[in-house]
Amino acid sequence: MAQEAHLENAGISVEEVDSLAASAHAGQFDKIGVPYIERVRAVAAGLVPFGDELVMAGLLHDVLEDTEVSADDLLQRGVPARVVEIVKAVTNQAGMAYEEKVRRITADPQATLLKIADNAHNSHPDRAAQLPAQKRERLAAKYRTARIELWPAAGQADIETVVSIVNPSLLAELGQR
Numbered sequence: 001m002a003q004e005a006h007l008e009n010a011g012i013s014v015e016e017v018d019s020l021a022a023s024a025h026a027g028q029f030d031k032i033g034v035p036y037i038e039r040v041r042a043v044a045a046g047l048v049p050f051g052d053e054l055v056m057a058g059l060l061h062d063v064l065e066d067t068e069v070s071a072d073d074l075l076q077r078g079v080p081a082r083v084v085e086i087v088k089a090v091t092n093q094a095g096m097a098y099e100e101k102v103r104r105i106t107a108d109p110q111a112t113l114l115k116i117a118d119n120a121h122n123s124h125p126d127r128a129a130q131l132p133a134q135k136r137e138r139l140a141a142k143y144r145t146a147r148i149e150l151w152p153a154a155g156q157a158d159i160e161t162v163v164s165i166v167n168p169s170l171l172a173e174l175g176q177r
Helices: 002-010 014-024 036-045 052-060 071-076 081-090 098-105 109-122 133-153 156-166 168-175
Strands: none
Touching: 014 036, 014 052, 036 052, 036 109, 036 156, 052 081, 052 109, 071 081, 081 098, 081 109, 098 109, 098 133, 109 133, 109 156, 133 168, 156 168
């Protein structure tokens, strides 16, 4: 209830954030040639059970690093400050190794769930199958290594919730943990 009131006061809805993300990513395509907005929507879908702030962060999670939109732009458009914080937490920083970025993300529980959803989507077998073998193997190893850091930083039930929506094929790996 308090979260809903906070978002009402923020002046922007999930639908408006989706529109903002669609506009920011217009003309962009992901690694397999799918319009980029579909990728961020898939990540956001895995976060629906956790509330609007995380859905908004999922929709915007690549905006700062892949578009001309800045954190200040998001704030000026009415995106809640906490959403912008989560997006900044998962945004690549120049000179920071991916492994260090993942460890930094785990300091924020909501950013961790967002990165778990992103990792699950990136690891989806249907997506991986469309990549050249060498790239597929390199990325699979990268995403597996990230899960070694990410999963212990989140609750089992929360991981299961995200993974069951975004990439159910990871449930077997989760069960072995």
